Amino acid sequence: MPNKIAHPLNLLLSPWLSLPNTISMPVAGMTLDSRKVKNNYLFVALQGGTVDGRLFIENAIQGGACVVLAETKDKQQHGMIESNNETPIIHFYDLTKVLSKLAYQFYFPDADCHKVIGVTGTNGKTTIATLLANCLTLLNQKSAQMGTIGNGLFGELVSSLNTTLDPLSVFACLNDYQWQGTKYTMMEVSSHGLVQERVSAVPFHSAIFTNLTRDHLDYHGTMQAYGDAKKKLFEDFPLKHRIINLDDKTGATWVDEYPDAITFSTHNKRLLSHRYLMTHRVRYLAQGLAFCFESSWGNGEIVAPFYGDFNVSNLAAVITQLLADEFTIHAVQQVMPLLSTVAGRMEQYHFEPQNSTFVVDYAHTPDALEKALLALKKHSHRGRLICVFGCGGDRDKGKRTEMAKVAEAFADKVVLVDDNPRTESAEQIMSDILVGFTQPDRVECIHDRKQAIEQLLATSQEDDLILVAGKGHEDYQIIGDKRIDYSDRVLLASLQLLHKKKTDL
Known part of the structure; x- marks a missing residue:
């Protein structure tokens, strides 16, 4: 109740x-x-x-x-x-500092909370949380999720401004989900949420660490402080499972500190002292991925409708959590092909007759942008790879030149657009990004995202892949102090529908 x-x-x-x-x-x-x-x-x-x-x-x-x-x-x-x-x-x-405990006492005075799985790291939190909720729902375990793309039962999310809610809202939601019969809640846990004590009383059942790359240094100051904030999820809670990405440099150091750690990896050999899962023999299919894995629970083969090596890692984290909670390998293999794509995460919009494809992804850090571009290179070897991105205002300025270097290194063409300028000058943000290019004169600058996408569609060539990075699931832009309705996904879906109608005539 x-x-x-x-x-x-x-x-x-x-x-x-x-x-x-x-x-x-x-x-x-x-x-x-x-x-x-x-x-x-x-x-x-x-x-x-x-x-x-x-x-x-x-x-x-x-x-x-x-x-x-x-x-x-x-x-x-x-x-x-x-x-x-x-x-x-x-x-x-x-x-x-005590508000989380006060909220827990108010919303759960007589009953234990259901299983809450915390997912933290720079990239991959939303994908892992969503895919876990999807898997568990398919396995007849009613599930909810809380994070970047919204909060609610799987498939019924309500959007939110913050990745991690305030302490009262966290427990109000968990109480509501429990009343509706939820067995699991997947919660994206941000570094801000951990440092600001928003989840300090949440009885996390399990914690998953994805990776640590440059982000939020405007808040934390140093990578060490940023990493220490993420580590609180593994230090401050009585977890049943500590699941850590062994491929990440920070994760590999943490593993040595936790004798009970469970590792997942796409290439590292298992640590004999830990439970583990390791993937191998990845195949890049036209409509997704296939790979094999060996683990402490046995071996298996997975087919799933996703793209890129980083999604092999994300799926490895999901499989590891499921196996750790004693779901069978057979059951896991059965549900993987049935998974849905995650909003704003490598979502594809295909256009005929030129056979060009736009891919919307939330990549807004140098590491995420590089992984998205490398993923698309592996799945297509023909047309041009075009990268559309910008950087947010009032945030870490140091990553602007780094993202430029990544885009120039892996894309055949780069178009700079506005992200969320906030109170900064959009022109200044773009100038800061251009400094990172060795050949800035070859970079096209179009502040308006809608104009840039429409122009690229009109000029696209056969088999072009166009990565539209940065906004992902977001349905707004923040310009000055105004929040303006805008979505790359909605725009491309409407253009796709319009294009189809013209093609059908």
Whole structure:
């Protein structure tokens, strides 16, 4: 059942505060957003990095809040109580650090949470989480997922701005999924979410590490700090399975620290002291991939409708998790060909009669862009490989020249477009990227993504492969402080339909 029972406030806060008997009202819900307050809700007012929730206490009380927890950075103020229109405002020291535990206690007071699998790393989180949810659903294990492309039961996702939700939303969702009979939730766990304690009380059943490449240095500062943030998922939780990519340099060092680690690899020989899965004999098919694997659980052969070596690695992670949870090799082999493509991850849009194909992918780091381009090279040996990409504003500027070098090295033609300029000048971002090319005069610059795609379609040649990178599943662009509706996928699907109608005439 979803959490409908009101919790006495004094019991809810008892691990951290001893409240007077006069403050023991029932709490029917919790929220960080004053606009979502309902009668008898507890409003949590955090001192956020951009917005101070305490500024909205009055609004929350008017909306029906029965009590307010107001974060304080002064330890001496912890537990102090004041009143606003007879509504108690309780000052709580470093509330951010305990909010996850508070949410777990509220949403799961009497029942254990179902199995939550955390997936972390720079690239591959969404694909692995989605494919796991897909597999488990096909294996009659009702599953949900939380992450970049949305939150909800598999196939019923609701979009979200953040990869990892705030602590209250995390447990509200898990509670909702459990009420609906979910057996597993796949959760993408970002470095920000780990450092900011958004998931610190989640009882993770398993953790999967994909890889570590340059990203988010605007926030973490150094690769070491970025790696340490990801590592918290393996250090701070009582996991049943620690599943680590042995092919990644960082992952290989972590394996030595965990005697119970389970490794997956596309080329490394197994470590005898660990359970393992290793793929080999990869075949690149017109409609996907085929490969063999050997593992601690036995050997098998997989056929799946995906492209690129990085998807061999993603599938290896998925298979490893399934085998670790005692699903049979036969069952795994049966469901792999039935998997659906992942939104904005190497999605193909084919156009006749020139036989050109646009591929939409979320690649927005140098490593992801290189892997996407190399993957497309292996699946096609005829027409040109064209790379369309840009870089986001107000983010790590150091990767702009690195992405330029990758595009120039592996693509036959490069077109620069806008990504999410945010508050930066789109012209300056493009200039920063151009610095990374040895022959910038050969790079075409078209700020408008729609214009660039339409132009490439009109001028495409036989068997061209056009990678449209960076946006993937996203259905918006952020320009200045405005969020504008735009989707590479929607545009290409509409062009595909229009093109088909013209061809049929």
